[in-house]
Amino acid sequence: MHFPIPFNHSTSTQSAVSCTTCARQTQCFAQELDTDVLLSLAENIRQRPLARGTFAYRSGDAFNTLYFIQEGFCKKALIDDAGQECIVGFSMAGDVLGLDGCAEGCYTSQAVALQDSVVCEIPFTSLLALSFTFPSLQQSLHRIMSREIAHNQKSMLLLGSLPAEEKLLAFLYGLAQQFAVRGIAADAFDLPMSREEIAGFLGLQMETVSRAFTKLHAEGLINVQRRHIRIDTARAA
Amino acid sequence: MHFPIPFNHSTSTQSAVSCTTCARQTQCFAQELDTDVLLSLAENIRQRPLARGTFAYRSGDAFNTLYFIQEGFCKKALIDDAGQECIVGFSMAGDVLGLDGCAEGCYTSQAVALQDSVVCEIPFTSLLALSFTFPSLQQSLHRIMSREIAHNQKSMLLLGSLPAEEKLLAFLYGLAQQFAVRGIAADAFDLPMSREEIAGFLGLQMETVSRAFTKLHAEGLINVQRRHIRIDTARAA
DNA sequence: CGCGAAGTTGATTACTATCAATCTGAGTGG
DNA sequence: CCACTCAGATTGATAGTAATCAACTTCGCG
Numbered sequence: 093m094h095f096p097i098p099f100n101h102s103t104s105t106q107s108a109v110s111c112t113t114c115a116r117q118t119q120c121f122a123q124e125l126d127t128d129v130l131l132s133l134a135e136n137i138r139q140r141p142l143a144r145g146t147f148a149y150r151s152g153d154a155f156n157t158l159y160f161i162q163e164g165f166c167k168k169a170l171i172d173d174a175g176q177e178c179i180v181g182f183s184m185a186g187d188v189l190g191l192d193g194c195a196e197g198c199y200t201s202q203a204v205a206l207q208d209s210v211v212c213e214i215p216f217t218s219l220l221a222l223s224f225t226f227p228s229l230q231q232s233l234h235r236i237m238s239r240e241i242a243h244n245q246k247s248m249l250l251l252g253s254l255p256a257e258e259k260l261l262a263f264l265y266g267l268a269q270q271f272a273v274r275g276i277a278a279d280a281f282d283l284p285m286s287r288e289e290i291a292g293f294l295g296l297q298m299e300t301v302s303r304a305f306t307k308l309h310a311e312g313l314i315n316v317q318r319r320h321i322r323i324d325t326a327r328a329a
Numbered sequence: 330m331h332f333p334i335p336f337n338h339s340t341s342t343q344s345a346v347s348c349t350t351c352a353r354q355t356q357c358f359a360q361e362l363d364t365d366v367l368l369s370l371a372e373n374i375r376q377r378p379l380a381r382g383t384f385a386y387r388s389g390d391a392f393n394t395l396y397f398i399q400e401g402f403c404k405k406a407l408i409d410d411a412g413q414e415c416i417v418g419f420s421m422a423g424d425v426l427g428l429d430g431c432a433e434g435c436y437t438s439q440a441v442a443l444q445d446s447v448v449c450e451i452p453f454t455s456l457l458a459l460s461f462t463f464p465s466l467q468q469s470l471h472r473i474m475s476r477e478i479a480h481n482q483k484s485m486l487l488l489g490s491l492p493a494e495e496k497l498l499a500f501l502y503g504l505a506q507q508f509a510v511r512g513i514a515a516d517a518f519d520l521p522m523s524r525e526e527i528a529g530f531l532g533l534q535m536e537t538v539s540r541a542f543t544k545l546h547a548e549g550l551i552n553v554q555r556r557h558i559r560i561d562t563a564r565a566a
Numbered sequence: 567c568g569c570g571a572a573g574t575t576g577a578t579t580a581c582t583a584t585c586a587a588t589c590t591g592a593g594t595g596g
Numbered sequence: 597c598c599a600c601t602c603a604g605a606t607t608g609a610t611a612g613t614a615a616t617c618a619a620c621t622t623c624g625c626g
Contacts, residue, residue, distance in 0.1 A: 170486050178489060180482040192482060194475035201482055220468070230467060231457070237474040238431035244481040245417040245429060245438055249407050251488045252415060252532025256582070287605060295489030295532075297583055302606055318591080318605075493614070524573065534615055539574055555573075555623080 124232035125188070127160055127212040134218045142166075142211050148189055148203040155193030157213050161185050164209020165284040168201050169292070179292040181247060182206075182267075182285065186274055188236050206284045251295050259294045260304040261313060268325050283319040361469035362425070364397055364449040371455045379403075379448050385426055385440040392430030394450050398422050401446020402521035405438050406529070416529040418484060419443075419504075419522065423511055425473050443521045488532050496531045497541040498550060505562050520556040 130137050139162065142148060148159045151171060161183055168181045168189070180201060183189055193199035194216065223230040250262050272278035283290075291301045308314045315322035367374050376399065379385060385396045388408060398420055405418045405426070417438060420426055430436040431453065460467040487499050509515035520527070528538045545551045552559035 168482075170482060172486055172490075176490075178486045180485045191475055192479040195472045195479055196476075200479040223467075224464075227461075230460075233471070234474070235432045237471070237478065238428055239433075240478050241474065241481065242429040242432055242437040244478065244485065245405075245407060248417045248481065248485055248488060249409055249415045251485060252529075253409075253413070255580095286603095292489075298604090299584080299606080300582060303582095306606075492612095535572095536574080536616080537614055540614090543574075 124235055125160060127162060130160075130214065130222075131212065133222060134215075136215050136218055138213050140211055140213055142205040142209040144205055144208050146205055148205065148211060149193070149199050150202045151199055153193075153199050155190070155196075155198050155216070157190060157215050158219065159189040159203070160212040160214060161187050161189065162210045162212055164205055164207045164211075166203050166205050166209065167285060167289060167293075168203050170201050177292060179289055181244070182293070184270060184274070184284075188240075191237055191240050206289075256294075256296055256300050257304045257307055259296065260290070260301060261308060263290065263294060264314060264321060264323055265325075265327070268323055272325065278323075279325045280320070280322045283321060361472055362397060364399060367397075367451065367459075368449065370459060371452075373452050373455055375450050377448055377450055379442040379446040381442055381445050383442055385442065385448060386430070386436045387439045388436055390430075390436050392427065392433075392435050392453070394427060394452050395456065396426040396440070397449040397451060398424050398426065399447045399449055401448075402443045403440050403446065404443055404522060404526060404530075405440050407438050414529060416526055418481065419530070421507060421511070421521075425477075428474055428477050443526075493531070493533055493537050494541045494544055496533065497527070497538060498545060500527065500531060501551060501558060501560055502562075502564070505560055509562065515560075516562045517557070517559045520558060 127137075127139075131139065142164065148166060149157070163185055165185075166183045166187075166189060167179050168183060169177045169179045172178050183203070189203045189211070190199060192201050219229070219233065223233065250259060250266075254262065267283075268278040268281070271281055287301050287305075288298045290296075291298045294301065296304075305314075305316045309316045313324075364374075364376075368376065379401065385403060386394070400422055402422075403420045403424075403426060404416050405420060406414045406416045409415050420440070426440045426448070427436060429438050456466070456470065460470065487496060487503075491499065504520075505515040505518070508518055524538050524542075525535045527533075528535045531538065533541075542551075542553045546553045550561075
């Protein structure tokens with residue numbers, strides 16, 4: 093059921109491919125990496141469980157590995173001058189972590205699992221070596237990094253200039269879209285992160301996020317019960 | 330005076346290399362690309378002047394080119410739902426533009442020159458072709474993209490959770506550092522962008538930026554006269 | 567000299583942060 | 597099975613900050 097080579101040329105496809113017998117994600121959501129194939133190609137490409145609350149990597153660690161999330165949910169964060177954790181993004185099954193480390197030889201961010209997760213560890217040198225045998229793998233990496241750049245730019249748009257309520261709504265629609273792309277129910281889901289973590293990402297305070305949830309609920313735009321969200325995905329542009 | 334090959338393995342070097350006879354930047358600030366060499370290697374890698382106010386590329390344009398800024402200054406922006414231009418970053422000589430287009434086949438942002446500039450147009454396919462001959466060129470590209478990711482993450486930290494005055498100060502220190510890395514005087518410089526553009530980047534209103542300038546000046550942290558800034562770079566951590 | 571774009575300043579309103587109290591639900595142990 | 601506990605979440609009151617609207621200033625330019 094998987095492609096015989098660890099890459100795929102299609103750029104337009106946005107649908108996810110996952111194993112039918114389990115929820116485990118084996119391909120990047122644009123089908124650019126197939127971990128089943130990668131695992132079979134190199135000895136040092138391995139799966140590793142990542143328990144809730146543990147780090148995939150920390151800021152300052154020497155960079156040598158990319159982490160492909162097969163199962164679960166992670167947050168990416170920077171530590172600011174005040175020692176405060178500032179969340180710069182969330183990643184889910186099918187995403188790749190650690191792309192920021194390549195430039196300076198060490199990670200500038202840290203990644204923590206918000207759920208018990210499974211990552212596929214891909215030593216960067218192995219990936220480079222494989223990309224000689226499979227040239228399109230190189231281009232897949234470019235696309236993955238490029239998508240990260242484009243995605244971060246959109247996040248910056250979200251952070252600037254929107255009032256709290258709209259920030260939160262846009263954030264939820266964004267999440268729903270991520271789920272939809274992966275073939276997961278997008279109109280009802282459980283938030284993997286706390287109010288505080290949402291606040292940290294949106295540049296707000298926890299209380300403001302909570303109030304925004306309450307208000308959006310009252311306005312009928314969403315349905316909230318603690319971390320369970322129901323949302324009308326048809327509106328999500 | 331330039332490297333004989335269009336790439337360089339050093340990762341630790343942070344100093345810039347520019348032509349001694351002119352202000353033109355020929356190498357990426359981490360010495361990863363040398364445009365003089367690139368220009369000599371492929372016919373379709375060309376220099377192009379970019380007049381103030383003109384686009385390097387627009388959102389939605391088909392992606393096929395990276396733009397290496399040799400001279401000048403550009404802003405990168407997204408257009409939000411309200412048709413408002415939201416600035417997601419500024420780029421200067423030695424930076425590479427257009428990295429966000431690789432993923433989806435079209436640019437998701439737009440880039441506009443804030444000064445009369447000169448860019449080196451690098452067709453992406455040419456770059457890929459060259460990276461077969463010069464394998465390290467591939468890794469240079471990875472580093473450039475990775476740096477963009479790390480840099481955007483830091484920008485997100487700037488946008489979230491800091492009050493206006495501190496945002497502006499951090500922005501100015503960041504700019505000063507960019508200048509310093511390139512060997513340009515960093516303790517006194519002219520801002521290439523308007524108050525409104527700074528506001529667009531920092532997620533503030535123009536008036537707030539203006540007030541923040543006034544206040545920082547009054548506090549003696551900076552010296553402002555319209556667009557001319559003097560700043561104590563020793564404090565810039 | 568007048569014009570217009572860019573920038574500054576002032577007054578007021580709207581929004582968000584902050585501090586504090588309370589509520590809820592999951593997990594724990596008696 | 598139920599009270600207890602505690603972290604996460606909600607709500608309220610108030611203070612602080614930035615947005616908004618408006619007037620004014622400065623500078624470059626024809």
